[in-house]
Amino acid sequence: MQLFRRAARLSENQDARHPPYPPHPTHNPHSPPAAQVDDKYAKPPPPSSNLTILSLVKCASVCCLFTVLLAFFLGEQLYRSISPLVDLNNLPITIDSDLGAKVLNWAKQGKLSGLLRETNDRIIVVQTSGGSIGRTLFDVSHSREAGYLIRRMGQRFNKNVGGPARVAGGFEELFPTGSLEFGRVVVDIGANDGLLSSNSFNLASLGWSTVLVEPNPEQLALAKNNQDPYIDVYGEGEQKACYVQAAMTPNDEDGMADLFVTSDAAEMESHLTSVQTQGQRDRASNIRGGAAYKKDKSTIRVKTLSVESLSKQCSIPYRFGVLSIDAEGAGDHILKSWLDNGFEPEYIIYEPMHTSGSKGKAMRNYLSDKGYRYMNRLGWNEMFERYPRCGAAEGQPVHNHNVKCFDPESKSVEEKSS
Structure with missing residues (x-):
């Protein structure tokens, strides 16, 4: 500059130094010779370049x-x-700026490393077969549950013999349609807006079919608006979405129920009046940073569906990929209803907020007897993975030489060579 x-x-x-000179007069045949023309019109020499x-x-x-x-x-x-x-x-904190001092103080406390980990864990790179074209996904789930499952599935079903677990192998390459024994379907109970803290959004953007169940009509409309642009983007007709405005009931009969709907954006959830608990209030208070629980709620009448009715309405296969349940107090009963009706999701994302202590242990034992192993707890959610059944021809990663399987008769886990 x-x-x-x-x-x-x-x-x-x-x-x-050289003011602009007037334009030279037009030549006139009657004018005097050039030598006699007034030199005030003569063009000055150009300045030295x-x-x-x-x-x-x-x-x-x-x-x-x-x-x-x-x-x-x-x-x-x-x-x-x-x-x-x-x-x-x-590190001495000698910076005068308040913001700078805070940043350095956060670094000393290790808070920036947590932010780095949070960011890294939410970035997922997926390449198409051959690795010529790739895309980057940002995990929008609440506590990185979606990315956790995508990486785990990439590890389990990577067909490269002896190769490392890698997500950047292409979703179609890692999870080709014919290689999985379960349908690429995610059932999201309590889907909210289908984006913020969603366990289904990232899978939908990777080509999975979705079943979104949300009793709040406004939230369900947002979910449809958020996920529809990612459904069947190539017009093949294989990926489908089923949006259901209803509440899940652990009973075998459908019905109606009252639903509390709050205008509090920090809470971002609704719940049936029959399952309102103190845990609900504690969670909402925690989200708002300890503010008092607000009771400014309205009540609407909503439909309740059984597992059988929902599965028929949305054509859910008995073996499907992911079951995510956020049912605020009724999650344990709803999860049992799915498994007792013969459904076998490969992965379960389950919020056991209201089944802590002995109830939580009993629920884990129940899932273990059903052939599921506990993997991890991320945020409020616990993650479970289905064991392959012993004697069944189920796809396994060929680079794993020892495969654990579940025997339904003895309800035990066995280890055998593949």
């Missing part, structure tokens, strides 16, 4: 030198200020 300003000033000086070029070169040299010195000075100050970050325990 300084260079341009210097060049402009040089141009102005040249114009001052060497002078202008030399000035620009000098100006550029000065600017470059100044830039180098400034960069060196700032770099030295930056090094003196930040280099102690290599040893956070000995």
Whole structure:
């Protein structure tokens, strides 16, 4: 910028020394010879171009030198200020800025490393077969549940013998349609808006069919708006979405129930009046940072569906990929209803908020007897994985030489060579 300003000033000086001359008069055959024409119209000689070029070169040299010195000075100050970050325990906080002091204090407490991990865990790179085209996904689930499952499935069903677990192998390459014994379907009970904290959104964007069950009509409309653009984007007709405005009931009969609907954006959930608990209030208070539980709720009448009715309405196969349940107090009963009716989801994302202690242990034992193993707890959700059944021809990763399977008769886990 300084260079341009210097060049402009040089141009102005040249114009001052040589003011604009009037246009030369049009030639007239009756005019005197050229030698007798008043020389006030004669065009002055052009200024020397060497002078202008030399000035620009000098100006550029000065600017470059100044830039180098400034960069060196700032770099030295930056090094003196930040280099102690290599040893956070000995880092003195001497920055006057309140924001800078807070950032350094967060770093000393290890909070920035948690932010880095949170960001890294939410980025998923998926490539098509052959690796020529890729896409990046951002895990929108509440506590990275979706990315956790995608990485796990990539590990289990990677067909490269001896190869490492890799998500960036292409979703079609890692999970080809014919290689899985379960349908690529995610059933999301309590889907909310289908985006924020959603356990189904990322799978939908990767080509999975979805069943979204949400009793709040406004939330379900948002869910449809958020996920529809990712359903059957190539018009093949294989990926489908089923949006159901209803509440799940653990009973075998359908019916009606009252639903509390809150306008509190921080709570972002609804629940049936029959299962309202103190845990619901505690969770809402925790989301708002400890604020008092608000009771400004309205009540609407909603339909309740049994597992059998929902499965028929949305054509859910008995073996499907992911069952996610966020039912606020009724989740354990609803989960049992799915498994007792013979459904075998490969993965379960289940929120056991209201079944802590002995009830929570009993629920884990129940799932173990059904052939599921506990994997992890992320946020409020516990993650379970289905064991392959012993004696069944179920697809397994060929690089695993020892495969654990579940024997339904003895309700035990066995290990056999593949």
